[in-house]
Amino acid sequence: MKLVSWNVNGLRACVNKGFMDYYHQSEADIFCLQETKLQAGQIEMELGEDVYQYWNYAIKKGYSGTAVFSRIKPLSVRYGMEEDSEPEGRMLTLEYDAFYLINVYTPNAKRDLTRLPYRLEWEDRFRSYVLQLEKTKPVIICGDLNVAHQEIDLKNPKPNMGNSGFTDEERGKMTDLLASGYVDSFRHLHPDQTDVYSWWSYMPKVRERNVGWRIDYFLVSQQLASKVTDAYIDCHVMGSDHCPVGVQLQG
Template sequence: MKLVSWNVNGLRACVRKGFLDYFNDVNADIFCVQETKLQEGQINLDLEGYHQYWNYAERKGYSGTAVFTKKKPLSVSYGVGDDESQDEGRIITLEYETFYLVNVYTPNSKRDLTRLDYRLEWEDKLYEYLKELDKKKPVIYCGDLNVAHQEIDLKNDKTNHGNSGFTTEERGKMTRLLDSGFIDSLRFFYPEKDDIYTWWSYMKTIRERNVGWRIDYFIVSERIKESLADSQVHSEIMGSDHCPIMLELHLPNREV
């Protein structure tokens, strides 16, 4: 089973830059997107063979998530009971027979950290939500999580300590999750490989020089680690300031 996640930073713009070429080429069983930045009726994607699930932000041109899946899930839910996260369209959960898929666009704590307290509250609620799901069946949690967990996950770690996305508090929330029965799939396969990034500033030559951050993840319940086949970063794919990431799984009963 192949899963893809991509912060498209505006789906309509990304479509104009080749989104559908990549979508068709990669042929994922489940394709998650974040930061769609559109409202219902503003795009018509003809994705033959896929069911489409959208979570739109109330604010126009902001946030939003979507999941495109070949197999219809047992159920779909939006948000985690938090009014603001639901207003911003940040979470979609799909339930399948043997796992939950949770697609997330985590709020940024902002450059001046004015939203850090809200971000930490969000992390606590999401942590409890993921743990509750994990009691029922394994979880695949993916998306733009807006944090570089370790120094290896960004180019300039020394000058970014304490900055948004690399604060001790945000990194600590990720550590807590990974210490409680979850696995960062990329680091499962490549624990010490550096220069693997998923986001780059639009500033000139930044991406060319690979001065980036790894802030997009596939995180899975530890008890399905034997099903992990590969975790990839498709940094060559343009169209957004993020690149797609991919997870391959071999589940005992093929779901999708």
């Protein structure tokens, strides 16, 4: 089974920059999107009759939003974390026979860290939600988690210490989540690989010089780790300030 995740930073714009070519070439069984930045009815995705589409839109126009395109019909779909969902459309949970899949776009703490308290509170609720699901079956978490966990996960760690996405608090929440029984699939297979990132600033020449951050992930329950046969980052794929990430699972 092949799963792909991509923060498209505006799906309509990404479609005009080759999204459909990559989608078809990927041959993913499940394809997850973050930052779709659209409302219901603003786009029609012709993905084939065998593909089930699920969308969680933000109330605010042109903001956030998640989607999942799945060739496997899920047993259930949940929109948001709480029963009343979230107004920012940040999460979709799909239940399959062997696992839950959570597609998530984690809130950004903002450059001035004004949203850090909310981010940390959200992280605690998210971890509790994940662990509740884990009581039933294994969980796969994918998406833009908006944090570079270790120094190896960004080009310039020293000057970015304390910046949004690399604060001790945000990194600590990722450590807590992994310690709860989850494995970073990419680091599981590539523990020492450097200079592989999934996001680059739009500042001039940044992507050309590969001055990036790895903030997009597939985390899997420890009991699924042995089934991960491949974990990759398609750094060469353009169309967004993020690139796609993916995993291959046995069975």
